[in-house]
Amino acid sequence: MKKRIVATFILVAFLVTGLFLGVNFKNAAVASSRQVFTYINGSEPRYLDPGLNTALDAANIIINVFEGLTRVDAKGRTVPGMAEKWTVSKDGLTYTFYIRKNAKWSDGKPVTAYDFEYAWKRALDPNTGSEYAYQLFYIKNGQKFYEGKAKASDVGVKALNSTTLQVTLEAPTPYFIDLTNFPTYFPVRKDIVQKYGDKWATDPKTYIGNGPFKMTKWVHNSYIELEKNNNYWDAKSITLQKMILKLSNDNNANLMAFTAGQVDGAEGIPTEEIPRLKREGKIKIAPLIGTYYYLVNCKKPPFTDKRVREALSLAIDRTRIVNLLKAEQKPATGFVPYGIKGISKDFREESGNFLPVTADLAKAKKLLAEAGYPNGKGMPEIEIIYNTDEGHKKVAEAIQNMWKQLGINVKLSNMEWKVLLERRQKKDYMVARDGWVGDYNDPMTFLDLFTSYSGNNNTNWSNKQYDSLIEKAKKEVDTKKRMQYMIQAEKILMQDYAIIPIYFYTKVYLLKDYVKNYYISPLGFNYFMYAKIVK
Secondary structure (H helix, E strand, O other): OOEEOOOOOEOOOOOOOHHHHOOOOOOHHHHHHOOEEEEEEEOOOOOOOOOOOOEHHHHHHHHHHOOOOEEEOOOOOEEEOOEEEEEEOOOOOEEEEEEOOOOEOOOOOEOOHHHHHHHHHHHHOOOOOOOOHHHHOOEOOHHHHHOOOOOHHHOOEEEEEOOEEEEEEOOOOOOHHHHOOOHHHOOOOHHHHHHHHHHHHHOOOOOOOOOOEEEEEEEOOOEEEEEEOOOOOOHHHOOOOEEEEEEOOOHHHHHHHHHOOOOOEEOOOOHHHHHHHHHOOOOEEEEEEEEEEEEEOOOOOOOOOHHHHHHHHHOOOHHHHHHHHOOOOEEOOOOOOOOOEOOOOEHHHHHOOOOOOOOOHHHHHHHHHHOOOHHHOOOOOEEEEEEOOHHHHHHHHHHHHHHHOOOOOEEEEEEOHHHHHHHHHOOOOOEEEEEEEOOOOOOHHHHHHHOOOOOOOOOOOOOHHHHHHHHHHHHOOOHHHHHHHHHHHHHHHHHOOOEEEEEEEEEEEEEOOOEEOOEEOOOOOEEOOOOEEOO
């Protein structure tokens, strides 16, 4: 999904001892004979509610327990999911989806079109507090309902009967079908949510899904256990009988586990080990459509002054940072990463470079002096907050030293992932680490993040012209004009220095060769539900 990234980069590795996992594994071979896949997924998730989650690690659990109208197959294609087919009107505004008659929830009850209507309107309801509500603004009157200017009955999603869902859009959206396999578009059960409230997605007994797996155990801060959902409509195609997802951000332990052969894969390894693992041919590195960046609280002095924000950004040596991380990342010269098509070539190339790849200290010092802080004099201490991870620490320490060259004192504060999310959402920070991976392959998946109405815009920055350009782009059917609107929007975002892009992500992963038929998306999702273990 448009996703918050927990780790500095993403890696696929696994576990040292059964005690570390919280499960007593004898060895990976025993697990493989039973088609049990063990994976270190990341930190303890803040939310596993499809309507509330914004984090990638949690999304990788959600996509195994739930399924949308469409799904992504093992080749990365969008294919029918809960909907066996659909039709689209000639004007591209009305979609009619036909739900499979054998679509069932994990407790055996039928999945209906009403479940989708409820879930989408629930995410749009401002009382729900979904940071991803804006992802549903493509639906007619979705934004108006969210803003209290329309009723739920006005929203363009309606179950015509139990198996037919009709969706009307505000404007033709070429990637709408792809959006329907995004977690915010997943169905949830009204009876479950209303009975158990916010706790429904925290207990395996009430975490009822409609996907290939069902949750059977959640040992908080240790692991989540998923078992094959035999009520899933396509259960016959799922080979794995169990997935055990370890909740860990201990990179050293993750690597030790994989090396010991006691797990099948994991995310997060020590950056200093990457060169050795590359030499030994044990890791793979692939582009990821994502950006690592720092948020700046634009309403908190001294960041209310654009010159200060610009000075901080220009003082960063992005080439030095990617060399420090050693995973073939690229310095971020804009916000939209490489790998997204523009008018005739890559959007990043067409939009241009807004930031230098090395520091421009002379200009940074000049700007800081103009803002009233010559050589940093009078500048308050800046606190950078980040979630606990060795890679984040290295980046923060490097930037701390770079900003010290401006005469600025910098305090570093690390915290649990959930705490960081809460502080960013409450805008209780000065500078905060962030990361974003696209939900679909289009510049819009990055740029609408910073609209004034986006629940994921935690910068306290807004710009009416920016909002207008994004709205124009969303309604424009001419590809060239649409891209031009987004190029103009990114220019506003970057020239106002509302954020500090640092580098473009890569996907670094370790995975045992006996794991077959999986798909790792450049959008960040790990589709291991199709995998099988072959020895």
